[in-house]
Amino acid sequence: MPSLVKCSEVGVGDMEEKEEIWKVGCQDWSSPLYNVPFLSRRIIRHPSENNSLVNSNMKPLIVRVEPHKRPLSAEKEAELKCSTSGSRPPAVITWWKGSKEIKTGRTDSQTGDATISVLRFVPSVEDNGKYFSCRAHNPVIPGSAKEEGWNLEVFYAPQVTLQLGSTFRQGEVKEGNDVFFECNIRANPWVTEISWYFEGRELRTNTSAGIIISNQTLVLQNINRTSRGNYRCSAANADGVGTSNEVFLRVKYAPVCRPSLRRVYGVGRLEAVRVLCELEADPPNLEFHWRFNTSERNLDISDFTSSGRESIATYVPHTDDEYGTLSCWATNEVGWQKEPCLFSIVPAGPPEALLNCTVVNHTESSIQVDCIEGYNGGLPQVFTIEVYDKEMGKLRSNVTLAQPSFVIQGLPSSTALRLLVYASNGKGRSPIYPLSATTLQKAEKLTGDMSLSENRLQYPPKHSYSNIFWIVCERVECGFSFAHMSIFHIENTVLCKSASSVNST
DSSP, X not given: OOOOEEEEEEEEEEEOSSOEEEEEEEEETTSTTTTSOOXXXXXXXXXXXXXXXXXXXXXXXXXXXXXXXXOEETTSOEEEEEEEEOOBSOOEEEEEETTEEEOSSXXXXXXXXXXXXXXXXXXXXXXXXXXXXXXXEXXXXXXXXXXXXXXXXXXXXXXXXXEEOTTSOTTOOBTTOOEEEEEEEEEESOOSEEEEEETTEEEXXXXXXXXXXXXXXXXEOSOOGGGOEEEEEEEEETTEEEEOOOEEEOOBEEEEEOTXXXXXXXXXXXXXXXXXXXXXXXXXXXXXXXXEEOSSOEEEEOOEEEETTEEXXXXXXXXXXXXXXXXXXXXXXXOBOSSOEEEEEEEOOOOOOOEEEEEEEEOSSOEEEEEEOOOOTTSOOEEEEEEEETTTOOEEEEEEESSSEEEEOSOOTTOEEEEEEEEEETTEEOOOEEEEEEOOOOOOOOOSOOOOOTTSOOOOTTSOGGGEEEEXXXXXXXXXXXXXXXXXXXXXXXXXXXEEEEEEO
16 A cells, blocks of 8 residues: 655755755654654755755744733733744734734734734733634645634723612611622732722721621621711722722611700790701601690690701790790601700890900900800800900990900000900890900111110120111010010021010009
8 A cells, every 4th residue: 555645844944055955854644653754854956956845835833922821901002922934935924812803003024934923902801811812824725824822811900899789779778777788899810908988988897886897798787877878899909909889878767856956945925936946867758746845744836837857836935834845856757756856945035244255365456355155045146345445445346256256456556455245145235244455566676876774785886776676575464464575686686685574554
């Protein structure tokens, strides 16, 4: 039986001026060991000879991609080089991602039987795990393609989404329920850290407060209205940090009193007072109730109006026994208000005198006075300061504010002042709190002769007195004026002399 011989791989060796050297590897397909080359010869052909072997078409011998199987980063450009050799004519290189050819971002070059292709492309997150390859083929030999490829590994920062656990739908959570959040993460490489946030503040496990964090799950036990707000999670890996969407947790709760409520109302006998009750609740559809309480009796109040979270009751005390406490409470679909809002109804009168009024600062043209407010007489009060020139008796300033802290500006320097401070409301004004103060003297430059006693500065006559300036600081306290003078040399700021004095005002 004749031997079937296939000589399929031919490599070009050295080419000299008068001869070409070829190395041919052949295989005997009829042999059980057909995959073992049995012939390897050097063929020397002189240029004058007609040898059909030199004109044979040959497949690519090798295909190599560099760098090989290196992880890539999403949205960052990567450069890969594919090289092949051994094909006659030179091989054509194509790049593939899955079953789709990559036709852009490549540069090809050929030298002899070698072909090189450089590909620049930007992988996406979706490319992670896709088969990527470089393929070389001889266009004149069908089925001659040879390739190298692998499944891409694309690194990317975590992609994070947050959702409320499936136990509850948004809007169905009430006080006392247990809820959980799920932090869904997609990342490569996998994350090394997961963090949770409520209203921008990081959360940590606190079992006594009902906060339990377990990797990608946040559990909130026995929640209340303070748990309502925005939640989010974040995750980090070597490629960056990803932050989830915010999820607002709505917690339905029974009514509670608004903290800023006015709690004391002053009213005269046979006068009507309107008492405002403001609540916080979700949902805000409330049913209000009012009651008057004294040590001797309780009386339901029906004279009130309601709108949303607010209700206003009108109450008129007829005798001294009808001063006491008004109670307000409400109910919604979650339940009854646990603690009612309490309002004291007291006889109205002028406010009490202010306490501890003090001149806390003064300058050449201003003074600052702070006081502590007294009892307001059961009505809203305001605070007034009147500033008089002691010597002339002239009113220099009159200021009324909602708080007893005053800064009076635009006053003349070195002026003794008399201050009158008081509070007032709808029933009158409090007793006056009197004060004295003095604005500071303006700083002046010393010029001319200076003859000083033993307690004064003896400045050498050879120096110009224009090189001296003096500063006086003064403050008034407890009926006394304290003054201090310091004299400095202008050029070197050396303290030349200082003196103090105390005078009764």
